[in-house]
Structure formats: C-alpha cells, structure tokens
Amino acid sequence: MINPFEIIETIKMIQDENLDIRTITMGISLRDCCHSDTETTCRKIYDKITRLSSKLVKTGEDIENEFGIPIINKRISVTPISLVAESCDTNDYVKFARTLEKAADTVGVNFIGGFSALVHKGYTPGDQKLINSIPEALATTGKVCSSVNVATTRAGINMDAVREMGQVIKQAAQLTADKGGLACAKLVVFSNAPEDNPFMAGAFHGIGEPECVINVGVSGPGVVKCAIEKIPDADFGILAETIKNIAFKITRMGQLVAQEASRRLGVPFGIVDLSLAPTPAIGDSVAHILEEMGLEKCGTHGTTAALALLNDAVKKGGTMATSYVGGLSGAFIPVSEDAGMIDAVKSGALSLEKLEAMTCICSVGLDMIAVPGSASAETISAIIADEVAIGVINNKTTAVRIIPVPGKDIGDVVEFGGLLGSGPVMAVSKFKSDAFIKRGGRIPAPIHAARN
Amino acid sequence: MRAVLTVIGTDRVGIIAGVSNILANSNINILDISQTIMQGIFTMIMVIDASNMSIGFHELGEILDGKGQELGVSIRIQREEIFNSMHRI
Numbered sequence: 001m002i003n004p005f006e007i008i009e010t011i012k013m014i015q016d017e018n019l020d021i022r023t024i025t026m027g028i029s030l031r032d033c034c035h036s037d038t039e040t041t042c043r044k045i046y047d048k049i050t051r052l053s054s055k056l057v058k059t060g061e062d063i064e065n066e067f068g069i070p071i072i073n074k075r076i077s078v079t080p081i082s083l084v085a086e087s088c089d090t091n092d093y094v095k096f097a098r099t100l101e102k103a104a105d106t107v108g109v110n111f112i113g114g115f116s117a118l119v120h121k122g123y124t125p126g127d128q129k130l131i132n133s134i135p136e137a138l139a140t141t142g143k144v145c146s147s148v149n150v151a152t153t154r155a156g157i158n159m160d161a162v163r164e165m166g167q168v169i170k171q172a173a174q175l176t177a178d179k180g181g182l183a184c185a186k187l188v189v190f191s192n193a194p195e196d197n198p199f200m201a202g203a204f205h206g207i208g209e210p211e212c213v214i215n216v217g218v219s220g221p222g223v224v225k226c227a228i229e230k231i232p233d234a235d236f237g238i239l240a241e242t243i244k245n246i247a248f249k250i251t252r253m254g255q256l257v258a259q260e261a262s263r264r265l266g267v268p269f270g271i272v273d274l275s276l277a278p279t280p281a282i283g284d285s286v287a288h289i290l291e292e293m294g295l296e297k298c299g300t301h302g303t304t305a306a307l308a309l310l311n312d313a314v315k316k317g318g319t320m321a322t323s324y325v326g327g328l329s330g331a332f333i334p335v336s337e338d339a340g341m342i343d344a345v346k347s348g349a350l351s352l353e354k355l356e357a358m359t360c361i362c363s364v365g366l367d368m369i370a371v372p373g374s375a376s377a378e379t380i381s382a383i384i385a386d387e388v389a390i391g392v393i394n395n396k397t398t399a400v401r402i403i404p405v406p407g408k409d410i411g412d413v414v415e416f417g418g419l420l421g422s423g424p425v426m427a428v429s430k431f432k433s434d435a436f437i438k439r440g441g442r443i444p445a446p447i448h449a450a451r452n
Numbered sequence: 453m454r455a456v457l458t459v460i461g462t463d464r465v466g467i468i469a470g471v472s473n474i475l476a477n478s479n480i481n482i483l484d485i486s487q488t489i490m491q492g493i494f495t496m497i498m499v500i501d502a503s504n505m506s507i508g509f510h511e512l513g514e515i516l517d518g519k520g521q522e523l524g525v526s527i528r529i530q531r532e533e534i535f536n537s538m539h540r541i
Contacts, residue, residue: 002532004497006539007456008490011528065510068530249538256537 014069018222018284019250021257022277023073024060025198026053027205027213027270030079034087041088042099049076049103052212057108059264067260069253076104077203078114086126093130097137097144104143113203115146118193121155121442134168138183139175145201151191151388153395156445159385163437165189166381170404173373177406180414184403185368189384191391191398196271197327202399213270214262215327218254220246221276222283224310228292239293240313247274247317255322271326274318275363276310278338280421286331287340298340299350307331308361328397330363336416336423337368345424352426360390365398370414370423373406380404382433393446453502454483454532457516461525463494470519471498471527479506499532
C-alpha cells in the first residue's frame with residue numbers, strides 16, 4: 001500500500017511543480033510509400049500516417065485522464081522524407097511537406113517531424129532537392145519540422161552541407177520575416193542525430209527503426225528545482241544524489257505512460273528520452289535549477305560545472321527507471337523556451353560563447369537562439385561548424401537551431417509564441433569566417449572514429 | 453482496476469458523504485479510507501476498486517470535480533499504477 005505522503009508528493013509534483021510528460025511521439029516508417037509518381041507517393045504517405053496514428057491523440061488524452069499526469073504534446077516522426085521522395089519524378093519537395101501537414105491536421109497532432117536528410121558524408125539527388133525545398137516548406141506549413149544531419153563522429157563533417165545550411169537558414173528567416181523568422185524555429189542542424197528522438201524540431205524516424213514505434217519524452221525542471229531548494233547547504237554529493245532520486249521518479253512516469261500507450265495502440269515501445277525540457281512558464285526552467293545550486297545568474301562562471309552535474313545525475317537516475325533509454329536524454333538549454341535563460345541573456349550574464357561551452361556537456365546544442373538579422377549566411381555556417389565539431393569530437397549529439405531575425409538587432413526581443421517562447425537577440429562575432437566556410441569539402445572523421 | 457481518490461482542502465461537513473455517494477452511484481467499491489492533516493491542509497485519501505464501474509473514468513472525474521467545486525475542495529482521481537510506479541521498484 002502506498003502511503004499518504006507518497007501520494008501527496010506525486011500530486012504536488014504534478015500540480016505545483018509542473019511535472020508532465022512532454023511528448024508521446026509515434027515514429028512511423030514511410031519506406032513502403034516510395035513510388036515514381038509524386039501524387040501516388042503523397043497519397044500513400046497521407047494514408048499511412050493517418051491510418052497508424054488515428055488513435056494517438058485520443059489515447060494520449062485517455063491516459064492523461066486516467067493517470068492524472070498531463071501529456072503536453074502528441075506528435076509524429078517519419079522516415080526522412082529525402083529517402084521516401086527520392087524515387088519521385090519531381091524536384092519540388094514542398095508538396096511532401098504539405099502532405100505531412102495535412103496528415104498532422106487530420107489526426108490532431110501539433111508537430112510532425114521528418115522533413116529531413118542525412119548528408120553527413122554527402123548528398124544524393126533526393127537530399128539536395130529536399131534541402132533546396134526546406135525554406136519554402138517551413139514557411140508554408142505550420143506543423144512540419146525539418147532536420148539535416150551534417151556530421152557524425154564516424155564520417156566527419158560535411159562542410160558543403162554546413163555552408164549550405166547557413167544559406168537555407170537565412171532564406172527560411174527571410175520567407176517568414178513577418179513572424180520573426182519563425183520557420184528557423186522548426187529547423188535543426190545536427191551532428192550524430194539520434195534515430196529515436198521524440199522531441200521536436202529534430203525528431204525523425206531513423207532507418208534502423210521498426211515499422212511503427214512509441215517514444216516518450218519526459219520533463220520536469222520544476223520538480224528538480226523544488227527538490228534542491230530544500231537542501232540549500234548540501235554538498236555536491238548530496239546534491240547529485242537528490243537529483244538522481246527525482247530523475248528516477250520523473251522517468252518512472254515516462255516509462256508507465258510509454259508502456260500504457262504502447263499497449264493501447266498496439267505499437268511497440270521504443271525508448272524513454274530522459275530529458276529536462278523547460279518551457280517559458282515560471283517554475284519550468286533549467287536555468288533556475290543551475291541558479292538554485294548557487295549561481296547568481298545562469299551563464300556566470302561555474303555554470304558549465306553545474307550543468308555537468310545536473311545532466312549526469314539526470315541520466316543516472318533516469319537510466320535505472322526505464323527499460324530502454326534513447327533520444328537526446330539530458331538537460332535541454334533552449335534560450336527562448338526557458339524563462340531563466342531569457343532572463344540571463346537580457347541581464348548580460350549569458351552569451352553565445354558560454355552557451356557553446358555548455359553544449360559540450362548537455363544533451364543538445366545551441367537551441368532556439370535568436371541572432372541579428374544582419375548575421376551573414378557564412379557566420380551562421382561557422383556557428384554550425386563549431387557546434388557540430390563539438391559533437392563529432394566528443395562523440396555526442398549536438399544541434400543548432402538558430403534564428404537570424406530579420407530587421408532585429410542585439411537587445412531586441414522576438415516573440416515566437418506558445419512553447420517556442422520569446423528570444424532576446426544575442427550578439428554574434430563581428431569578425432568574418434567567410435574564407436573558412438568557402439573552402440568546402442569534408443573535415444575528416446577524428447582519429448577515435450577508427451575504433452574497429 | 454484500482455484507483456486513488458484524493459481530496460485536498462478545508463475540512464467541512466459532508467465531504468465523505470458527498471464523495472461516497474457518487475462512488476456508490478457509479479458502482480465503485482471503497483477499499484480503504486484515510487484522512488489526515490498534512491502541513492495544515494486536510495487530506496483525505498480513498499483507495500477504490502473501479503473494476504465494475506458503471507460510468508467512464510473521464511465522466512467520473514468530471515462529476516467529482518463538480519462536487520469538489522461545490523464543497524470548496526480539490527478532488528482528483530488517478531489510477532493506482534502512477535503511484536506504484538513512482539514510489540515502488
């Protein structure tokens with residue numbers, strides 16, 4: 001029998017500390033939708049997605065009701081569209097994005113990911129067409145998310161793709177200039193992209209995945225912050241132990257929901273992503289956890305160490321709580337989606353350079369960063385190159401989701417709305433990287449890639 | 453299926469009567485009741501057997517929510533597994 005204190009603790013976490021399941025994401029393989037005729041391919045894509053996910057949203061809502069745990073998002077990830085569309089007789093892949101959008105509307109999910117290409121070693125014609133279509137695809141749809149993997153530890157960095165993605169990001173921002181460059185908030189450039197990530201905008205259904213799968217992403221920065229608020233004088237050993245305990249409890253919720261959703265939908269359970277995913281809501285911030293550890297502002301000296309402790313403790317606690325761990329797993333540090341990060345940037349405590357250091361030890365990368373619209377494509381590419389280099393050398397996933405906001409400059413604030421939040425525009429270096437980016441070719445894989 | 457029903461708020465006449473009436477009407481058996489003052493707040497916890505309930509879980513939740521508003525307390529109902537999975541290995 002569960003004791004009353006445990007029952008109240010759980011309820012308090014949900015009611016007062018923003019504990020929730022951030023997303024149930026259904027991964028769907030579209031590999032059997034390939035056809036030489038574009039219309040046929042689109043129809044097959046639409047039919048398959050709507051058939052397999054017709055009960056996804058309802059099932060999520062039922063679980064939410066019965067267990068009393070909020071499930072914020074129900075989403076879909078699909079096979080990278082570059083692979084599916086390549087057999088078609090068209091150069092315009094925007095229509096595939098529209099098909100995904102239509103399917104997402106029909107089943108009621110709020111995002112669909114997989115308008116993606118994996119080009120870490122080079123392009124096929126399908127990859128090239130997909131990348132060319134990204135700006136218009138993201139500007140003319142609302143729910144479609146796109147990602148491009150430009151580097152892996154085993155393959156090195158495709159610097160041609162890095163250069164091109166700088167241009168793609170600039171174009172996407174221009175096409176949505178009236179919305180603060182919103183299209184870029186749905187575009188992620190990866191190194192070592194995971195195939196089972198349930199979180200947007202970087203989710204896609206990898207080629208090693210089964211036909212259909214359920215992946216779950218948990219959250220709960222507020223719960224961690226509340227737990228460490230109670231031990232202001234504890235040393236780091238106790239601090240790490242406390243975070244591990246809480247991460248365990250949070251992740252058990254994810255495991256329960258994943259198993260239940262998998263059973264009800266008749267779809268295999270893939271992974272639980274052990275993440276601390278913030279939202280702009282008060283009490284749901286990763287930055288505030290770091291500050292609770294004793295830093296005056298997130299971004300000051302000590303922030304990287306604090307984040308390292310947090311990230312590791314979350315993984316250790318979470319791993320014990322679920323049978324399969326995957327996705328990105330770790331603390332997210334998106335700027336515009338985290339009230340504490342926004343505040344830290346506004347007060348001058350947090351810079352792009354410090355964020356880059358933080359990405360060496362956290363789960364993703366430079367995430368939801370607004371920079372001046374005047375930043376050149378080459379500068380954006382160089383920022384991507386730095387970030388993916390960190391991923392490649394350290395054998396981890398890193399990503400860049402950056403928005404060069406048209407017409408905005410340092411200190412301005414851009415509103416994206418909803419979970420995407422609002423971003424203070426951050427400074428980039430005034431010195432050029434153009435000649436470096438212009439070189440092209442590939443940066444070879446690091447020596448420790450040769451492990452066989 | 454077992455569920456945990458919690459009432460949190462200020463103690464007053466009619467809480468147990470009001471809740472158990474709704475449960476009886478829905479053909480739900482009460483397995484255990486405990487009530488306590490936790491950090492100054494009245495807390496009642498019921499463990500119920502909802503295997504043969506005559507209405508849907510969602511519908512029951514809404515009726516209890518309405519009753520809670522009437523009594524000025526917060527009433528939640530959640531399947532027992534959520535507590536077991538969080539607190540037991």
